[in-house]
Amino acid sequence: QVQLVESGGGLGQAGGSLRLSCAASGSIFSINAMGWYRQAPGKQRELVADITRSGSTNYLDSVKGRFTISRDNAKNTVYLQMNSLKPEDTAIYYCKASTWSGGINYWGKGTLVTVSS
Numbered sequence: 690q691v692q693l694v695e696s697g698g699g700l701g702q703a704g705g706s707l708r709l710s711c712a713a714s715g716s717i718f719s720i721n722a723m724g725w726y727r728q729a730p731g732k733q734r735e736l737v738a739d740i741t742r743s744g745s746t747n748y749l750d751s752v753k754g755r756f757t758i759s760r761d762n763a764k765n766t767v768y769l770q771m772n773s774l775k776p777e778d779t780a781i782y783y784c785k786a787s788t789w790s791g792g793i794n795y796w797g798k799g800t801l802v803t804v805s806s
Contacts, residue, residue: 691715691795693784698800701774705804709769711784711797721789723760723767727780727802734783738769752778774804 697709713720724739724747738748738758746758757770767784784797 691717691720691786693786693795693797695782695784695797695800698782698802700803700805701771703774703776703804703806705774706770706772707774707802708771709782709784709800709802711767711769713765713767713786717765719788719793720786720795721791722787724785724787725758725767725769726783726785727778728783728799729777729780732780737782739785740767771802776804776806778802779804 692714693711695709695711697707701707722739722741725737726734727737728734736749737752738746738756740746740758740760742762755773760767779802781799781801783799786795
């Protein structure tokens, strides 16, 4: 089992920045990719960014150039630096961790990000 705890959400202003953190504990050795998803009211959950243990990244088109995902394997923590925030970034952000086989996914409880215009 893997436990994920997100932090860093809150209220941001348009054009401003926030940084999210997700700390993993438990069977860390089983985890390869970690990432951030978000779900806005009335919308489906979508991938924002993910990163493999080796550092390969993938981003949602609308956040490219504004958000940066990074990972500290020694601390078992993944970060999402969000710059140039927009009101449409408002959502609950969830941390996800996937096993090497991709067969098991673990989710955090989510952290709310609200961006005011």
